[in-house]
Amino acid sequence: MSITITVKLFAQYRDGLFKVKEMTFPKGSTAIYVIDEIGIDHSKLPIGVLMVNGVHVEEDFVLENGNVFTIFPKVGGG
Template sequence: MQVQVKLFAFFREGRFKEEGRELTDNTIVGQVVDDLDIDREEVGVLMINSRHCQFDTVLRDNDILAIFPVIGGG
């Protein structure tokens, strides 16, 4: 299945802004995060098709996954 992955803020550094990915059926969000070598503890918001989701949410064909880092300074 095809999933569009969007990265935000400094997660783009050395990676990409947006990329289409071919994934096996029933891939979960956390697997995509791990494959991108992103530390799960650095992840803030996860969204599928603009709705908040979790690491264990299962992706579907044509989903758009957005991954944001935690932004915590003040």
């Protein structure tokens, strides 16, 4: 069993990766599992904000089929 989700990357996390991509992962995949599978080096640039369908989630959030998963490093401005 697998899920297909839309993954969106932003700021420095786009470097060498992608902006937006439809991807398939095993059912039960968590946010942090997907981040590691994609190959984001969050030891260098810490994870800032994770959202699923526009709502903030934690790293252990279990993704579901059809989710839009957005991944940001720490960003700020004003």
